[in-house]
Amino acid sequence: MTARSTTRPLSPHLQHYRPEITSILSVLHRATGIVLGLGAVGLAWWITALALGGSAQSVTHWLLTSWLGYLALFGWTFALGFHLCNGVRHLFWDAGMGFEMDSVRRSGKAAVGGALLLTVIVWIVVIV
């Protein structure tokens, strides 16, 4: 119904830019958001399976504790750690703070550091 112009100018796509910590982390925020969304559905399934009991429960448990399950959970932990730390960064920006370039780079490194720290701490707890 609404005729859209298909000849509007578009900005060059991602691969035309030299990657920098700023752009990499921006992409990573989106990617981790997607991973977390899939994980949230998985979490809903996990709860459902525990409530159902029986084979739903045992299959889910077997899947989660397989090496693939552990790998997925490890990745998901890192995704949550990063998205959380970087999300805090986003919220500061939304409040109008931390826009100077070196502050942006510093907070970016801090977000990566925080994510790694959270992941390592959680998995030490899991393994021990």
Added chain:
Amino acid sequence: MSDAKNTDKKSKADDAAKDTAKNDDQQHQNDKQKDEIKVARTQTDPSLLTRLAQRTAYRRATALGASGTGAAIWTVQRMTALALIPLALWFLVSILSMLHAPATTAAAWLGAPWNAALIGAFVLVALRHGTIGFRVILEDYVHSEGWRVASIALVYAIAALSALATVVGLAVLIFTHIGG
């Protein structure tokens, strides 16, 4: 008082009066200009306004484009993000240590009302936050209107189903837990 002084004073008062008059005049001029701008804006092209209003109504109805819900959704995304900070931290430290435990322990743990409430809040808020996020992403990348509507609808449906399953599942677990 000498006459000279008097006239002096008078002329000064006159000047002041003139000044205010000038200011008033200026003010008036400004107001008039503003009015003219307003008038000019509203009178440019009445059919343009009608078309804009129609387009807004259409976009509201279809929830596509600038439908007027963008700002609200933006705010919800931020509010849910704030709520997720403590919830996610709690989740990270408490739930993953459940991996070692046999499934029955996990079920019992989830059945404890406080745990159930917190994990329920985490999942539901995450689903709400994530749904907005997926919608924004799809709006960025899916250019065909039909596919965009369909994919966003699918995301909403999956999220709604997951939310329902979570609430029902937790209720069942709480009942079994309390019932022994």
